[in-house]
Amino acid sequence: MTDRPWLPYALVAPSVLFLAVLFLLPLVQTIWLSFSGGTGLGLEHYRRMVTDLNFASAMRNTFLLTLAVVPVQVAFALLLATMVQKLERARDLVLWVWTIPLAVSDLAAGLAWLAILQSSGYLNSLLFGLGVIPAQTSWLSYETPFALFAGIAVAEIWRATAIVLVILVAGLQLIPKEYGEAAEIFGASPWMRFRKVTLPLLKPSLQTALILRTVLAFEVFAVVYALGGRNFPVLVGEAYTWQRDNQNYNVAAAYAVLIMVMSLAATAAYLRAFRVKPDQLS
Amino acid sequence: MTTSMPSARRLLFWSGVVASCAWVLLPVYLVALGAFGGREAVFRWPKSIWPTDVSFQAMLAFLQIEGVFKAFANSLIAAGLTVLFSVLLGAPAGYALARYSFAGKNPYRLLVLLTRAFPLAILALPLTVSFIRMGLYDTPLGVSLIHTVLALPFAALVTQSLFLGIPREYEEAAWVFGCTQRQAFLKIVLPLALPGIAATAIFAFVISWNEVFAASILTVRERTLTAYLLTVLSESPLHYRFAGGFLLIVPSVLFIFAVRKYLFAVWGIGSK
Numbered sequence: 100m101t102d103r104p105w106l107p108y109a110l111v112a113p114s115v116l117f118l119a120v121l122f123l124l125p126l127v128q129t130i131w132l133s134f135s136g137g138t139g140l141g142l143e144h145y146r147r148m149v150t151d152l153n154f155a156s157a158m159r160n161t162f163l164l165t166l167a168v169v170p171v172q173v174a175f176a177l178l179l180a181t182m183v184q185k186l187e188r189a190r191d192l193v194l195w196v197w198t199i200p201l202a203v204s205d206l207a208a209g210l211a212w213l214a215i216l217q218s219s220g221y222l223n224s225l226l227f228g229l230g231v232i233p234a235q236t237s238w239l240s241y242e243t244p245f246a247l248f249a250g251i252a253v254a255e256i257w258r259a260t261a262i263v264l265v266i267l268v269a270g271l272q273l274i275p276k277e278y279g280e281a282a283e284i285f286g287a288s289p290w291m292r293f294r295k296v297t298l299p300l301l302k303p304s305l306q307t308a309l310i311l312r313t314v315l316a317f318e319v320f321a322v323v324y325a326l327g328g329r330n331f332p333v334l335v336g337e338a339y340t341w342q343r344d345n346q347n348y349n350v351a352a353a354y355a356v357l358i359m360v361m362s363l364a365a366t367a368a369y370l371r372a373f374r375v376k377p378d379q380l381s
Numbered sequence: 382m383t384t385s386m387p388s389a390r391r392l393l394f395w396s397g398v399v400a401s402c403a404w405v406l407l408p409v410y411l412v413a414l415g416a417f418g419g420r421e422a423v424f425r426w427p428k429s430i431w432p433t434d435v436s437f438q439a440m441l442a443f444l445q446i447e448g449v450f451k452a453f454a455n456s457l458i459a460a461g462l463t464v465l466f467s468v469l470l471g472a473p474a475g476y477a478l479a480r481y482s483f484a485g486k487n488p489y490r491l492l493v494l495l496t497r498a499f500p501l502a503i504l505a506l507p508l509t510v511s512f513i514r515m516g517l518y519d520t521p522l523g524v525s526l527i528h529t530v531l532a533l534p535f536a537a538l539v540t541q542s543l544f545l546g547i548p549r550e551y552e553e554a555a556w557v558f559g560c561t562q563r564q565a566f567l568k569i570v571l572p573l574a575l576p577g578i579a580a581t582a583i584f585a586f587v588i589s590w591n592e593v594f595a596a597s598i599l600t601v602r603e604r605t606l607t608a609y610l611l612t613v614l615s616e617s618p619l620h621y622r623f624a625g626g627f628l629l630i631v632p633s634v635l636f637i638f639a640v641r642k643y644l645f646a647v648w649g650i651g652s653k
Contacts, residue, residue, distance in 0.1 A: 110477035111489055114470040114533060121504070121530050122496060128507035182398060195641050196402045199409065202637035203630050204591035206607050210626030211412035217619060221411055224427035235426060257408060269645040311497065318500045321593040321611065328615055335503070335594060342506055342598060355503040362500050
């Protein structure tokens, strides 16, 4: 294969070119748009973004939602993944069912939960039947911020736990069974084995899952929009509004840069936190 | 291990499994009821969990709304083009990553991994201007280009692991028997890789089919289904929203069923 040293480059080149034009270039463009204005480069668009009425609540909502959703997803997915490990029968069927939300669009997930949470929906029917509420109650309005937050969080947990599950199951498959068996021989309890053997060896998968989920949680948009409309501002929703409704591409770009910086910061933080120290391995 | 568990724990374990399955399936079932129930079902109070009002009338009425069919078609076109681009661009890269060591291999892998830690759909924002200039704005082709950015990293990584799984010796044996490198690839490697490439294609399809933000930013009249649903959301009656949600869910769930055995290969890669 050494007779044509250019071949691998020729194979890789089209995708590099494509990513350069449609990934790196727009990236630079976004940063440029967010700083450039009528009077040259400046922070004017960022000032407008920060002083906007919705900015503070969009920031708070996005962060709170990420904080509420991601840890629950990881814990729930860990539980499901260990259950999958124990399954002897119907493993494939159960795994398929549990990974269905992976294929569901965030918009569709929001709409599915709307069927449950809307005022004449299934949750209220159940609460009514149990005598908890006297009549139809609205949970997704401006006046019930906590219920709206909880509803969005539950829909997000429903939708995106599957991706964490798949990453963790793939990671668990890479861990040799012998490690756990050895620990068992030395008298370690199941909880001990999970904490001292499985969890440390699962670190790379946990890191991947956390990075992916956090970045995607910062991007939350359609679920929120389907359930709460404009009642629950989030960062990407604001970027959408500035771009589509206000036709102000610069402020939209400032939001985009903010979300990118947050994503990169989160990724860097996870990479640092999960760095495997060499002395811990031995 | 289930057989070795005491029966009380086994009961608890299986209740957990069943409850988790119900947790996943129930919202899908309920949105289906909403989609096929029409107006009466949406406002029935209190609701029954059983399918009392199901009729295809409601779904048909939704499909006949002006714009729905076109949006459906646009989604199919955009997803189809995304499949085409991401496989055509990703598979050769995956092959190169699997078979050769070359300068720039690690930077390339880094570039691909970088895209995964990035809010990609947001890149649609600056593209609006250049897409308008190039005539790509408000076309399924334009949407598919940004969706390919989302799907390409997957395609490259999945096909890489795919080609790594096909022993290089098969190809070398073919050369010994007089095949050219191209023939060996087409006759030996490609047939073996085809199921995996099909799975890659389906992932790309689902990624595009489900994407909301970029599609909504880049279209006005030629909307995809997700963009259409998002823009009419606030003014459409509930049963139409449920019908739209159901329509979005069905194809991708079926597709994921078709590729379920590749799911873990795809997601195991990033963590190796």
